[in-house]
Amino acid sequence: MKLDQLYQEIILDHYRAPHHRGLREPFxxxxxxxxxxxxxEVTLRVRLADASDxxxxxRDVSYDSLGCSISQAATSVMTDLVIGRTLPEAFxxxxxxxxxxxxxxxxxxxxxxxxxxxAFAGVAKYPARxxxxxxxxxxxxxxxSSAVGGTExxxxxxxxxxx
Amino acid sequence: MTNSQHQRxxxxxxxxxxxxxxxxxxxxxxxxxxxxxxxxxxxxDSGATSQRPVCxxxxxxxxxxxxxxxxxxxxxxxxxxxxxFYEGARSKIAGFVGAGRPEQIAFTKNATEALNxxxxxxxxxxxxxxxxDPSSPFALGPGDEVVVTEMEHHANLVPWQELCRRTGATLRxxxxxxxxxxxxxxxxxxxxxxxKVLAFTHQSNVLGTVNPVDLLVAAARRVxxxxxxxxxxxxxxxxVDLAALDVDFAAFSGHKMLGxxxxxxxxxxxxxxAQMPPFLTGGSMIExxxxxxxxxxxxxxxxxxxxxxxxxxxxxxxxxDYLTDVGMPAIARHEAELTGLALQELGRLPGxxxxxxxxxxxxxxAVSFDVEGVHAHDVGQILDDAGVEVRVGHHCAWxxxxxxxxxxxxxxxxxxxxxxxxxxxxxxxxxxSQRFFLGAGTTAAGGxxx
Numbered sequence: 001m002k003l004d005q006l007y008q009e010i011i012l013d014h015y016r017a018p019h020h021r022g023l024r025e026p027f028x029x030x031x032x033x034x035x036x037x038x039x040x041e042v043t044l045r046v047r048l049a050d051a052s053d054x055x056x057x058x059r060d061v062s063y064d065s066l067g068c069s070i071s072q073a074a075t076s077v078m079t080d081l082v083i084g085r086t087l088p089e090a091f092x093x094x095x096x097x098x099x100x101x102x103x104x105x106x107x108x109x110x111x112x113x114x115x116x117x118x119a120f121a122g123v124a125k126y127p128a129r130x131x132x133x134x135x136x137x138x139x140x141x142x143x144x145s146s147a148v149g150g151t152e153x154x155x156x157x158x159x160x161x162x163x
Numbered sequence: 164m165t166n167s168q169h170q171r172x173x174x175x176x177x178x179x180x181x182x183x184x185x186x187x188x189x190x191x192x193x194x195x196x197x198x199x200x201x202x203x204x205x206x207x208d209s210g211a212t213s214q215r216p217v218c219x220x221x222x223x224x225x226x227x228x229x230x231x232x233x234x235x236x237x238x239x240x241x242x243x244x245x246x247x248f249y250e251g252a253r254s255k256i257a258g259f260v261g262a263g264r265p266e267q268i269a270f271t272k273n274a275t276e277a278l279n280x281x282x283x284x285x286x287x288x289x290x291x292x293x294x295x296d297p298s299s300p301f302a303l304g305p306g307d308e309v310v311v312t313e314m315e316h317h318a319n320l321v322p323w324q325e326l327c328r329r330t331g332a333t334l335r336x337x338x339x340x341x342x343x344x345x346x347x348x349x350x351x352x353x354x355x356x357x358x359k360v361l362a363f364t365h366q367s368n369v370l371g372t373v374n375p376v377d378l379l380v381a382a383a384r385r386v387x388x389x390x391x392x393x394x395x396x397x398x399x400x401x402x403v404d405l406a407a408l409d410v411d412f413a414a415f416s417g418h419k420m421l422g423x424x425x426x427x428x429x430x431x432x433x434x435x436x437a438q439m440p441p442f443l444t445g446g447s448m449i450e451x452x453x454x455x456x457x458x459x460x461x462x463x464x465x466x467x468x469x470x471x472x473x474x475x476x477x478x479x480x481x482x483x484d485y486l487t488d489v490g491m492p493a494i495a496r497h498e499a500e501l502t503g504l505a506l507q508e509l510g511r512l513p514g515x516x517x518x519x520x521x522x523x524x525x526x527x528x529a530v531s532f533d534v535e536g537v538h539a540h541d542v543g544q545i546l547d548d549a550g551v552e553v554r555v556g557h558h559c560a561w562x563x564x565x566x567x568x569x570x571x572x573x574x575x576x577x578x579x580x581x582x583x584x585x586x587x588x589x590x591x592x593x594x595x596s597q598r599f600f601l602g603a604g605t606t607a608a609g610g611x612x613x
Contacts, residue, residue: 002200003548007541007599038540038556039570066570068540069600132540 006126007069010119014073019080024062028150033139035131040067042075044139046147048087054148058082058090061140070120070129075136077116087144093117094137100124101133181583184497187489188580190216202550205585210368210396210529210576211554212418215482219421222481223474234473235447235464249473252480253463259483260394260413261404262430269429269436269463270472274395275318277414277429278362280442280466281391282322285360286329287440300389301439305331308357310388312374313339313566314367317559319393319414323362332359339566343370343519350382358388365397365413369560369574370519371502371529373397376408384409389435395419399578400498400527402491405430417475421578422482426475429466436462443468486579494579501577501586502528508590514597518572528577531558534593537600539571545596546573551589 027045034041042065048056061079065072082090097117100109105125109118123133188194191214198204206214226248232241234249250265257265271277288301296302303309309323313336327334335353340346354361361383366373376392383390392413397403399420405413412435417426431439441448441459445468450458459465486494503523509515514535520526534542543555554574557564564570575589
């Protein structure tokens with residue numbers, strides 16, 4: 001295992017210039033997730049096109065985060081993969097990404113489905129880093145699940161949707 | 164002394180110089196292995212857990228294959244021999260830390276359990292809602308205060324938070340200063356007549372700072388508070404005389420001092436242990452048992468419910484023999500040399516901020532640092548690729564990291580088997596991490612992403 005298989009150029013690109021970062025309004029749900037091992041954290045918001053519909057399109061995912069290159073880049077890639085998709089589609093991608101990074105290197109990942117996400121296949125060979133790669137994804141899963149049926153929040157200090 | 168391991172004492176007396184320390188590496192076979200793609204192992208994580216010399220494993224094997232039986236129970240010969248090994252280990256460990264008598268040493272699962280044992284003794288004395296016996300030194304309730312410090316490992320913080328929650332007592336803490344030492348300017352306002360316990364670490368597992376035990380013990384004595392010392396990071400690295408330090412309780416762990424996992428040590432002043440209620444209850448810790456009540460054995464058995472950690476104690480006894488043979492003053496000098504070198508070399512790297520005192524005054528061998536623009540996890544990954552094994556993260560001291568505006572740091576920590584060349588490998592790998600993430604004119608988006 002060479003280090004550049006872990007830190008692929010795609011990952012470093014996302015780390016240096018993350019996509020969709022910053023916290024935006026409106027949103028239906030906001031979550032705060034922490035990796036207790038290293039103290040990395042992410043605050044993440046989800047805005048659905050129609051919060052009354054469990055099959056809604058994900059209109060926006062915005063976030064503020066603190067963490068290593070793997071966690072920052074994985075969150076950036078995640079936003080690319082879920083924004084504009086329906087919730088069932090987004091959750092399917094999430095499952096596929098999770099399966100790949102927890103496979104200990106036995107699953108390469110389908111570039112068709114995972115896009116830049118396949119760059120994280122190397123993470124699977126470093127078990128201590130898997131949680132880094134999943135931090136943003138798990139925050140999305142949590143926020144998206146609670147966004148369904150939630151009301152739209154506007155006003156930056158509104159803690160109503162914070163869990 | 165029935166343990167034949169003890170016969171080795173003196174074999175290595177007088178070992179002091181770097182060449183001889185390098186020779187000790189042969190006693191630690193793991194140091195010969197390679198990491199990742201064939202890189203020689205540079206083990207700089209002894210602050211988390213130390214490696215074990217073969218003699219510790221040999222002692223364990225000799226005991227298990229030749230003398231093993233139930234301790235302190237049966238009257239058959241194996242039980243006698245096993246009990247002698249177990250109690251012999253207790254005596255060695257007591258002698259190693261300056262305990263006047265072996266009964267002052269109780270074995271636990273780890274240091275965390277030893278600290279919890281004391282914290283639970285207080286809440287058990289508080290009576291869970293029934294009025295506490297005010298004459299008990301362990302009585303604690305609303306209006307009473309427990310004082311810790313902002314530099315504590317979670318193991319010496321969370322049990323006291325929980326004790327306060329159970330009893331209604333109030334938790335207070337001595338803050339950290341910008342110089343990476345305790346800010347004692349308001350000590351007399353924090354440690355007051357309301358203080359019942361002052362719990363603090365001898366040496367910070369992150370900063371390396373060695374705390375002024377004498378000043379803190381004096382402050383506690385002035386107000387009649389009990390002193391609990393977390394000695395996990397001091398006992399493995401310098402000669403520690405707990406009786407001379409005049410603390411009431413101390414905790415340390417076996418696996419950080421060349422011993423096995425699965426064993427921690429609680430030291431206590433005997434007259435306090437004698438008054439202290441038990442934590443875990445059951446077999447072996449009783450005096451008399453009736454259907455409706457039980458009376459308890461004298462210390463230390465009162466604090467060792469169930470089958471004790473016999474094999475681990477025997478192995479820890481062998482580790483103590485090994486440390487004694489090499490000599491704690493020589494170990495402390497050797498580690499100070501390595502620490503001084505690391506502070507000097509890392510301290511002059513641009514973009515590297517040392518998190519801890521920059522010189523060797525009242526300082527041990529935990530060297531933590533932040534690499535500007537590169538997350539600790541990423542630094543650790545590059546180091547690992549070079550075979551350099553360090554700890555990254557908050558090192559179970561999250562409030563300390565928050566105090567200094569950090570989420571995570573990289574920590575190199577030394578033991579007697581480390582060498583100056585290994586410090587060089589660490590410094591080179593840190594430079595590699597800067598080149599990898601920051602090199603060639605790129606600017607990394609480290610830190611908060613908004």
